[in-house]
Amino acid sequence: MSNPEPPNGDEVDAITEAVLTASRLLVGVSARSVAAVAGPITLPQFRLLVALGSRGPLKLVSLAEMLGVNPSTATRTVDRLVTAGWAERKSNPDSRREVTVGLTPAGRDLVDRVTDYRRSEIAAIVERIPHEDRAGLVQALQAFTEAGDEPPPRASPYDAGLTKWE
Amino acid sequence: MSNPEPPNGDEVDAITEAVLTASRLLVGVSARSVAAVAGPITLPQFRLLVALGSRGPLKLVSLAEMLGVNPSTATRTVDRLVTAGWAERKSNPDSRREVTVGLTPAGRDLVDRVTDYRRSEIAAIVERIPHEDRAGLVQALQAFTEAGDEPPPRASPYDAGLTKWE
DNA sequence: GGGCAAGAGTTGCATTATGCAAGTGTGATG
DNA sequence: CATCACACTTGCATAATGCAACTCTTGCCC
Numbered sequence: 135m136s137n138p139e140p141p142n143g144d145e146v147d148a149i150t151e152a153v154l155t156a157s158r159l160l161v162g163v164s165a166r167s168v169a170a171v172a173g174p175i176t177l178p179q180f181r182l183l184v185a186l187g188s189r190g191p192l193k194l195v196s197l198a199e200m201l202g203v204n205p206s207t208a209t210r211t212v213d214r215l216v217t218a219g220w221a222e223r224k225s226n227p228d229s230r231r232e233v234t235v236g237l238t239p240a241g242r243d244l245v246d247r248v249t250d251y252r253r254s255e256i257a258a259i260v261e262r263i264p265h266e267d268r269a270g271l272v273q274a275l276q277a278f279t280e281a282g283d284e285p286p287p288r289a290s291p292y293d294a295g296l297t298k299w300e
Numbered sequence: 301m302s303n304p305e306p307p308n309g310d311e312v313d314a315i316t317e318a319v320l321t322a323s324r325l326l327v328g329v330s331a332r333s334v335a336a337v338a339g340p341i342t343l344p345q346f347r348l349l350v351a352l353g354s355r356g357p358l359k360l361v362s363l364a365e366m367l368g369v370n371p372s373t374a375t376r377t378v379d380r381l382v383t384a385g386w387a388e389r390k391s392n393p394d395s396r397r398e399v400t401v402g403l404t405p406a407g408r409d410l411v412d413r414v415t416d417y418r419r420s421e422i423a424a425i426v427e428r429i430p431h432e433d434r435a436g437l438v439q440a441l442q443a444f445t446e447a448g449d450e451p452p453p454r455a456s457p458y459d460a461g462l463t464k465w466e
Numbered sequence: 467g468g469g470c471a472a473g474a475g476t477t478g479c480a481t482t483a484t485g486c487a488a489g490t491g492t493g494a495t496g
Numbered sequence: 497c498a499t500c501a502c503a504c505t506t507g508c509a510t511a512a513t514g515c516a517a518c519t520c521t522t523g524c525c526c
Binding site: 484 | 497498499500501502503504505506507508509510511512513514515516517518519520521522523524525526
């Protein structure tokens, strides 16, 4: 609010709108990637697998916290994933009141396939960007990401672009 | 795959990763915005309101199509929104088999508040970006958005950054 | 050691979200 | 007017969720 540059608010507004628009596109890519690859699974189930994939085996409460859901919900979602063969419960020898949940090979494979698909979708878009426009993109996006990562110091439950909401 | 530039695949990879990272951040912003403003409402309900807000009153089938859900789901979600006072059913005088659904003032207000909140969240991030990095951002994002908008010719059910998944 | 509070997970209960299939009107067509 | 396609709606079954109550374990204090 006290910058030497003349056009400040306007610049911020322009960037904000551009980001908002790009945001919609990216969210769509995430959505289609899960739908395309992870056929029979539901989204909440997939989110749980992603959490396990990025953070390794977790105890149930931590998992619920990461996903922002009630432990009871996590319990039952894990039940279904175990039945489907994508996750497994392991009893913790150090603390018998804790249950550790991990991915099975099939679960890890599913997560990898979706991530690969999403990466390829984004790459396909990037390849259509004119070369002269590409230069600033990496730097600009990194600056944006850095600016956005700082204030919300909490851990990211938003990995894989999948949140409880969108 | 037949470009004169030497570093091509690498460049694409770098941009892809940058986009993927930014994507997670943006998705988190969307999520928090809804959660912060739209207290009692559920996400599927809010998505429906957003669809109505951006496309105006719609008949039920169109609405379901936009949201990517079964018409029966749309019917029942509309039921709840009507009960809550955010949406209203209007019979179409031209075709008695169609039902037009629109926002009530309260519904429109809710959608506006969430959108404003999200815009302010993004603006807050943008303001933390160093000036020298801002220059390329608008152009880069626009190029990205344009590149991404072309091939998927379908209408955007992803408005408001809210999809059926994430 | 006994007892108690806190923590971890599960289960009961109620509501919402969803898809598929079947049923009810309505419109368009020949 | 008979029929077929469309636009919902409703029945049915399963998943997702939160809250509250309950069972075990652990940790801690006396």
